[in-house]
Amino acid sequence: MDSVQDNPQPYWNPYWAGFGLGLVLLSAFVIMGRGLGASGAFTTATAAAVHAVAPAHAESNSFYAEYLGDGTRSPLKDWLVFEVLGVFAGGFLSAALGHRLRFFIEKGPQIASGPRLALAFTGGAMMAVGAKIALGCTSGQALTGGALLNVGSWAFMLGVFGGAYAVAYFFRKQWR
Amino acid sequence: MYAPFYKYGMFGDEVSLIVAFVIGIGFGFFLERAGFGSARKLAAQFYFTDMAVLKVMFTAIITAMTGLYLLARVGFVDLSMVYLVPTFVVPQIVGGLLLGVGFVIGGYCPGTSCVSAASGRVDGMVYIAGMFAGLLVFGEISRPLEGFLYSTPLGQVTLPAFFHLPYGVLVLAVVLMALVAFAVAEWAEKKTTGTAPDAEGSLTAMPWRLTPVRRLAGAFAVAGVLAVVLGNPYRGNTVEVDTRDLALGAARAQPLAPAKLADWIIQGRNDFTLVDLRTPASYGTYHIPGAQNVPLASLTADVAPRNQTLVLCTDDGAEAAQAWFLLKAEGFRSVYLLAGGLNGWRDQVLYPKAGPETSANDVARLSQVAQYFGGTPQTGVASAAAPPMPVLAPPVAPPIAPAGGTAGPKKKKEGC
Amino acid sequence: MTELTYTRHNPLIDPIFHVWEWQIPVYLFLGGLVGGLMIIAGIRLLVLRPNRREALVCCTLGPLIGLAALSLGMFSLFLDLGHKLHVWRLYTTFQVTSPMSWGSWILLLVYPALAANALAHLPEAIPALASRFPALVKISDFILARPRLVLFAGLTNTALGAALGIYTGILLSTLGGRPLWNSAVLGPLFLFSGLSTAAALLHGILVLTMPSGERPAFADFLLSALARMTQARPLDPAAAPILASADNSFLTVEVSLLGLFLLGHVTSTAVHHRAAGLLLTGPYAAPFWVLVVGLGIAMPLLLQTLELAHRIRHTLAPSLLVMFGGFALRVILVSAGQASRWFEALN
Structure with a gap:
């Protein structure tokens, strides 16, 4: 067996990584006339799952119905769903090339695994709800709308950084 | 050939999904390269020890913004056809606050959690499960919230239109703001960690040499100034009509x-x-x-x-x-x-x-x-x-509830 | 009294277009996988000296999984049958011109061939089983003591595996009513797709059983329990690169055949051109290009090439992706094929 030493490579300089990310975003603008996103794919997947389990319930719920489309094609044939598939593939590829593939729970030294996972779950749920209220997450609003000088996106960004810095102190044990 | 290609009918919906996949690969790749698959790296932003989130995000924003401005100004991209998420001020600030708090608690945002899960982190996978749970709950409670969700609408509006300023001025302002923010971020990192940043990858570190990173920052500044000089990027009155x-x-x-x-x-x-x-x-x-x-x-x-x-x-x-x-x-x-x-x-x-x-x-x-x-x-x-003259009174409310029940306020799937 | 509808509302007069659901793609996938496992097992049995440890994953685990997969596949095929009680009639006749008849007999022959291959090395692969059933050791000794029998088993496995793999494609291409399936390339295409999924499966098993520290961490718990239960010898990871490179060759052949398949249709009649359009730009384009070509072929090809070049470590990902892609290929070809038709008027 080949012995690739598992020494994770350092991450890229943030400016160059950001430049690459910006070019990807620009290509989305030029090719598609829209930006990047993430949370919408999860909403579509949730709506499709609810529809698969309880079709009547999903169709009568306006929140899900919006993501189910007109029924002529699968709701999963959605731009963001395919984009997020790509995000998984691209992220895996980059992590593999950087020798950063590893199954583990990432946390600070002062917190146990159980609480860390509970917090991750809570954070995920909060962010999903927040993204629905704000009509987008950090990718769809901050990144995309920021570059398009969208008024709502800049208001959103103020909210994100404000909210995060306001509570960061109380959760410092999780990370440091 | 005009961009956005999709909006100009160069390819259909099916092909757009293939494009989505390819663009997604690029998105995921650079997110992971930047270290955004790591919750501790992301969270460090909020403790001023590693400001990569700010640096990466704003570099990406000004890259795409100046690039889009220049491409639109030369007439290649029709800026008015790039989709803008409509603005609802209060819900977006409230949603933003919720996201910010969730960011510190969970350690990821939706996009970065995918990268984290793809690189094997269990907390990233649990975070994704949490998102599904949150969406399920929100799906059940969203109806009473609808009034709030669509409150304070401003429509699809950009900062230049909002402040009645030329587009180019805003571009320059954002570029300058970002460059200042980078300098402040590097200063904060030095304060909290006590270590000097490496000269190659930093904008402010001494000795003062023209490193590639500084060239990049300079290019952004030049693009920003150009934007002020060159003026309106929209097609506007000078639209070319193919008679x-x-x-x-x-x-x-x-x-x-x-x-x-x-x-x-x-x-x-x-x-x-x-x-x-x-x-x-x-x-x-x-x-x-x-x-x-x-x-x-x-x-x-x-x-x-x-x-x-x-x-x-x-x-x-x-x-x-x-x-x-x-x-x-x-x-x-x-x-x-x-x-x-x-x-x-x-x-x-x-x-x-x-x-x-x-x-x-x-x-x-x-x-x-x-x-x-x-x-x-x-x-x-x-x-x-002999058709009778119809009584054409505008129906105030639909007599029958529509089947889907979605004929309410103007709704759009969000861009994210 | 049976009232007979003889107007066009009778589904047998106006055919229903999508009559095949999930059962057929599942069967085609498992059939191809078993065909691939048989070919790999047969060749390993032929070229390897007995008692080499690499033989274990290919010649023992492969055929054992093959037996299970084949049974599952035949069960899903059985679920699809309209007249389930009449299934025995398939075995009262042999029709030279019917692929269904060929298939049902091939399937019957596959069982003993797979079993022989599995039994040859079973006692050393899973000592716990051998100590409980001494007969297994006898059978194994009996087979291994007779080089001619080993040769015969290897050849039979290879030949039957190829026949099974090709047959899963021919089954579709003989149905003349669906233009998308009118291609002789389907047989080899499904054969090589089956081979790639089989190699990927075995490669995946090897990745899971790599020395601890190199294998994915979640495998540790599962494996230690399994190893205790079976007292199995550790598998030899030396076969992993061989399987990965074999998988790459299979994938390359598969993608070429896929290209040939589409090219053949595009340059054929307008009907076939339109049928291929279903996959190229039509309603099946996005899943086809992204799930089958992108995630199912290109991505694992890239990952395995990087693995072989020692740029990245061996992971489970390519093997899962190849198997997923092989399954998606069949689901999409079966579904798109049923959507393709000769006359648009029937649409």
């Missing part, structure tokens, strides 16, 4: 059958704008539910974003043709004419004639549609000879 294409296209002006329009309205489709070109007086007597009154004389390109589907309705055929030409010349991609105008709407939707050859099923359907808009179907041959 030949327009003239040939005129023969193919897309008519929209009244029945089809009725279906769209009942389904609650929100991806089109219905424009009533008649005088305000006629509009006041009767208009199709949801129609905006824009008399031909006041019709300009501001009626809707250029990527919006428009349906024009008027009784005057010549007026309809004029409006169609005007909008097409302004670069609107999809403009329909309501076939037969308001008269066609009256005869085919409000008071459709059901002859003896019409099947019972169709009669039932016709009458359901007619009743939805406040009319009744006409059966029998006798009445067909």
Whole structure:
């Protein structure tokens, strides 16, 4: 067996990584006339799952119905769903090339695994709800709308950084 | 060749999904390269020890912003066709706060959690499970919140339009703001960690040499200044009209059958704008539910974003043709004419004639549609000879709840 | 009294277009996988000296999984049958011109061939089983003591595996009513797709059983329990690169055949051109290009090439992706094929 030493490579300089990310975003603008996103794919997947389990319930719920489309094609044939598939593939590829593939729970030294996972779950749920209220997450609003000088996106960004810095102190044990 | 390619019809929906996958690969790749698969790296932003989130995000924003500005300014990209998420100020700030708190608690945002899960982190996977749980709960409780979700709407509006400033000035302002933020971030990192940043990858570190990173920052500054000088990036008045294409296209002006329009309205489709070109007086007597009154004389390109589907309705055929030409010349991609105008709407939707050859099923359907808009179907041959003058009162509320129940306020799937 | 509808409302007069659901793609996938496992097992049995440890994953685990997969596949095929009680009639006749008849007999022959291959090395692969059932050791000794029998078993496995793999494609291409399936390339295409999924499966097993520290961490718990239960010898990871490179060759052949398949259709009649359009730009384009070509072929090809070049470590990902892609290929070809038709008027 080949012995690739598992020494994770350092991450890229943030400016160059950001430049690459910006070019990807620009290509989305030029090719598609829209930006990047993430949370919408999860909403579509949730709506499709609810529809698969309880079709009547999903169709009568306006929140899900919006993501189910007109029924002529699968709701999963959605731009963001395919984009997020790509995000998984691209992220895996980059992590593999950087020798950063590893199954583990990432946390600070002062917190146990159980609480860390509970917090991750809570954070995920909060962010999903927040993204629905704000009509987008950090990718769809901050990144995309920021570059398009969208008024709502800049208001959103103020909210994100404000909210995060306001509570960061109380959760410092999780990370440091 | 004009961009955005998709909006100019260069490829269809199916191909757009393949494009989505490829763009997603790039997105995921650079997120992971930046270290955004790591919760501790992301969270460090909020403890001032590693400001990579700010640096990466704002570099990406100014890269895409200046790039898009320049491509739009040279006429390659039609900026008005790039989709803008509509602004709802208060919900977006509240949502932002919630996201910010969730970011510190969970350690990821939705996009970065995918990268984290893909690189094997269990907390990233649990975070994704949490998102699904949150969405399930939100799906059940969203209905009472709808009033709030769509409050304080400003429509699709950009900062330049909001502040009445030239687009280029805002571009320069954002570039300068980002560069200052980078310098502050590097200073904060040095303060909290006590270590000097490496000279190659930093903007502020001494000794002062023209490193590639500084060249990049300089390029952004130059692009920002150029933006101020070069002016408006929108096509605006200098739009190129392909007269030949327009003239040939005129023969193919897309008519929209009244029945089809009725279906769209009942389904609650929100991806089109219905424009009533008649005088305000006629509009006041009767208009199709949801129609905006824009008399031909006041019709300009501001009626809707250029990527919006428009349906024009008027009784005057010549007026309809004029409006169609005007909008097409302004670069609107999809403009329909309501076939037969308001008269066609009256005869085919409000008071459709059901002859003896019409099947019972169709009669039932016709009458359901007619009743939805406040009319009744006409059966029998006798009445067909003399159609009664319909009482054209605008239905204030739909008499029948639409099947999907989505004919409410203007809704759009968010961009994210 | 049976009232007979002889107007066009009778589904047998106006055919229903999508009559095949999930059962057929599942069967085609498992059939191809078993065909691939048989070919790999057969060749390993032929070229390897007995008692080499690499033989274990290919010649023992492969055929054992093959037996299970084949049974599952035949069960899903059985679920699809309209007249389930009449299934025995397939075995009362042999029709030279019927692929269904060929298939049902091939399937019957596959069982003993797979079993022989599995039994040859079973006692050393899973000592716990051998100590409980001494008969297994006898059978194994009996087979291994007779080189001619080993040769015969290897050849039979290879030949039957190829026949099974090709047959899963021919089954579709003989149905003349669906233009998308009218291609002789389907047989080899499904054969090589089956081979790639089989190699990927075995490669995946090897990745899971790599020395601890190199294998994915979540495998540790599962494996230690399994190893205790079976007292199995550790598998030899030396076979992993061989399987990965074999998988790459299979994938390359598969993608070429896929290209040939589409090219053949595009340059054929308007009907076939239109049928291929379903996959190229039509309603099946996005899943086809993204799930089958992108995630199912290109991505694992890239990952395995990087693995072989020692740029990245061996992971489970390519093997899962190849198997997923092989399954998606069949689901999409079966579904798109049923959507393709000769006359648009019947649409």
